[in-house]
Amino acid sequence: MPRSSPPPSSAEPSPTPAPVIVWFRDDLRLADNPALSHAVASGRPVLCLFVHDPQQAFARALGGAVRWWLDGGLRALHADLARVGAGLHVACGDAATLVPRLVAQAGAAEIVWNRRYDPAGRETDTAIKAAVKEAGVAAHSFAAGVLHEPWTVRTRTGDAFRVYTAWWRAARAMGDPLPPLPAPAHVPPAARPAAWAEPCVGIDALGLRPVAPDWAGGLRAAWRPGEEAARERLRDFVVGGLAGYADARDRPDLPATSRLSPDLRFGHVSPRQVWHEAVMAVRGTAGQGAGEKDLEKFLSELGWRDFAVSLLYAQPELVSANFRTEFDAMPWRDDARDLRAWQQGRTGYPIVDAGMRQLWQTGWMHNRVRMIVASFLTKHLLMDWRVGEAWFRDTLVDADIASNVANWQWVAGCGVDAAPYFRVFNPVLQAQKFDPDGAYVRRWVPELARLPTSCVHAPWTCDPAIRGRVAYPAPIVDLQGGRARALAAWKGLSGA
Ligand SMILES: Cc1cc2nc3c(=O)[nH]c(=O)nc-3n(C[C@H](O)[C@H](O)[C@H](O)COP(=O)(O)OP(=O)(O)OC[C@H]3O[C@@H](n4cnc5c(N)ncnc54)[C@H](O)[C@@H]3O)c2cc1C
Structure with missing residues (x-):
């Protein structure tokens, strides 16, 4: 050497x-x-x-x-x-x-x-x-990202389930999902590769925030995205909100649901974490009165999210195609003025308008109200569910391809295990049942705030002297007429 x-x-x-x-x-x-x-x-x-x-x-x-x-x-x-x-x-x-x-x-x-x-x-x-x-x-x-991967919950013959209750029974029989993993205390970093400089642009450069105009003020006021906020939301819900969930979850006027959908959509919290935290809260000491009935109802709602994923996994074409193909011949209306009224919350039906305004201002809408506004669009206004799905996709902070498509098809009557098309929600009766004091409507449609409860969900029935003082649109469609038009269109489909 x-x-x-x-x-x-x-x-x-x-x-x-x-x-x-x-x-x-x-x-x-x-x-x-x-x-x-x-x-x-x-x-x-x-x-x-x-x-x-x-x-x-x-x-x-x-x-x-x-x-x-x-x-x-x-x-x-x-x-x-x-x-x-x-x-x-x-x-x-x-x-x-x-x-x-x-x-x-x-x-x-x-x-x-x-x-x-x-x-x-x-x-x-x-x-x-x-x-x-x-x-x-x-x-x-x-x-x-799910409680059970789509291919793990199958019928005896190995097929995908088409009915939620059967899917849920099979999923439940598989027992609790795996317990969640702890967060790592330390992640040893690697130096950033020099060649990564060019495609690595940083978060600012993605331009994800709206600037001109900045329409996100309502979203900022309503939400704080991130894992820490999601964990807080989850903890608050299992400690304070889970008790009574089974009975109150359909009430948009009450803070009765978890509001975890955007956190689950972006994975700030996993469905396994949500599952185990809820189970522990009820079977441990933190649940403050929540019982098995509340727990089971909540877990089964979480199950709907998995079910939607498994439907799309089995049939990817459902993203845009009717599951029930007879709906391909549905004579959907194409009416820009009615669509705009629905999008802007100016249909003249307070519960519909409250939901659409809550959506526009906060990026979120209560599940019961989502069903009401979706039914109103696809039935009373006879408009294609894909038009509503697209609007939700643009305006919901929890917009998720599987949940959005599955739920729109479900409400429209053309999906898997769907509510039948002839079951048309009456928005006034729904509002009277699920927003009995009108608090939800008054919050999101402030021009109706002073109407008496007896007519707040149907302002055209108020005393003319009171109604005259309120600047609120007249209904854009007659409920009976719209219903009859929808049913006639549906009856015209072969196979309906
Ligand atoms: C027309 C229509 C469109 C929808 N679009 C979406 C969407 O794009 N993204 C989305 O996450 N949810 C969607 N949903 C489902 C549901 O409305 C929301 O998940 C729910 O309102 C979220 O509120 P929460 O977190 O307080 O629910 P909770 O009652 O607290 O339920 C807990 C979780 O279970 C899941 N869940 C509950 N109900 C459903 C359901 N019907 N379908 C699927 N998952 C459910 C959600 O992840 C929810 O966060 C839609 C519903 C309808 C009727």
Whole structure:
């Protein structure tokens, strides 16, 4: 050995191990995140990645309210990850081509993610897994977004369920879902790969917040996106709201439901966490009076979310196609003025208008009212459910492809296990039953605030002297006439 060569040294630093990439999608949390936990357990440095692929998540453009929430959710995740050692790298582009490139540029040993089940997401993930593996990099995915993955709850003959009660019975027989994983106390960070500079644009540059005009004031006042806020919402609900849930969940005038839907949509909290927290609250000491009836009802509502996922998994075409094909011949009306009145909450039916204004101002609407406004659109106004679904997709902070489509088809009568089309909600009777004092209507339609309860849900029945002082539109459709028109159209379908 020449004298000039350095002597071999046992103290030479060993090379930094190749990183593992955690690809966050609709699982913006640290706790009960199997992909993140796997990465930390690998002992490798971790790169946390989010790819904004505007066309992907919905197989169409993301809605405005979802974009607003995503902005806050990413900021919260970045802060939470930074607290435990690693920040969030954000890139923008077509995930199918971008992710394999980022993996190669990082020299990663492995990429991990939690599975998604929508048709476009699955297609992308399958392609990425294949591309990455072909390049010699490990790729692993985990179950985290549902209680039971769609292929695990099946009929005896191995088919997908079409009826919710049967699906729920089978799912319940599988026992409690796995207990949630704790959040990692430390995430060892990997240095950001130099080549990531170009596609990694940062959260600001995604331009998710509305600027001109900034219409998100009502959303900001109503919500704080992120894992911490979601955990607080969950805790508050199981301690204070779960008691009485079974009886009060249909009352939009009461704070009787969890309001966790946007948190579940973005994965700030997992359905397993929600499940176990609710179970513990009732069987432990925190539930303050909630009993098995409240618990079972709440768990079964959570089940609807899984059921919607499994329907779309079994039949991806339901995103836009009627499950009951006889509805393809439905003579839907195309009336821009009626549609605008519905969207703006100016139909002249207070409960419909209250719901649509709550949606516009806060990005959320109570479930019972969603059913009423959807029935009103598809039956009294005889408009295609896809028009309503698109409006909800743009305005709901919890807009989720599976839940939105399944529920719209259900209300419209053309879906799996749907309410029959001839069951037409009367918005006045529904309002009198579920908003008995008119408090919900008065809150969201303030021009009706002074009407007596006896006529607040049907202002045209008020004393003319009182009604004359209120600037509120006359009904855009006659309830009986609209109902008769809808039933005639439905009866004209072959197979109806
Ligand atoms: C026409 C229409 C469209 C809808 N679109 C969506 C949507 O895009 N995204 C969405 O998350 N929900 C949607 N829903 C379902 C439901 O209205 C909301 O999930 C619910 O109002 C959320 O309020 P919460 O969190 O207080 O519910 P809770 O009563 O506290 O229920 C707990 C959780 O169970 C799930 N859940 C409850 N009911 C349903 C249901 N019918 N279908 C699926 N999951 C349910 C939600 O994740 C909810 O957060 C829609 C319902 C209708 C009628």
